[in-house]
Amino acid sequence: MRKGMTVKLNIDKCFTTTSGGKRQFPAGTRGDDKRGVYITYRPLTEVEVKEWYNSPSSKGINCAGETKLPPTCTAVEIYAHERLEVRRARCRVSLGYGNPTPGMMEVKTALGEVTYIKRALVIPA
Numbered sequence: 001m002r003k004g005m006t007v008k009l010n011i012d013k014c015f016t017t018t019s020g021g022k023r024q025f026p027a028g029t030r031g032d033d034k035r036g037v038y039i040t041y042r043p044l045t046e047v048e049v050k051e052w053y054n055s056p057s058s059k060g061i062n063c064a065g066e067t068k069l070p071p072t073c074t075a076v077e078i079y080a081h082e083r084l085e086v087r088r089a090r091c092r093v094s095l096g097y098g099n100p101t102p103g104m105m106e107v108k109t110a111l112g113e114v115t116y117i118k119r120a121l122v123i124p125a
Helices: 030-035 046-054
Strands: 006-009 037-043 073-079 084-093 101-108 114-118 122-124
Touching (some): 037 114, 084 114
Antiparallel strands (some): 006 084, 006 122, 037 073, 084 101, 101 114
């Protein structure tokens, strides 16, 4: 797959047999699986992190008595038959505080939101 191509979710790899796929267990929640939604993630922008710091959620300490860390990513829903535009065919993305995740692809949804998904989970449309 290359930049600019149109892809869609591989139903067999993303959903259970009750939802038309070949997975034994759902990739996310059973509710998402029944709705035909696959959850992907994208890093937060600087603006979103600043909003979090200004919100009441960032104040105080956690259960271990330490200051709270900001979230690093947010969830994006992709529907089973949604067409996605490939923006970067091969990339590594840091979705947490650990090492970057390899084998990812940057895609743009029909609503214009950019997210990251494993390359093995999509097929050409």
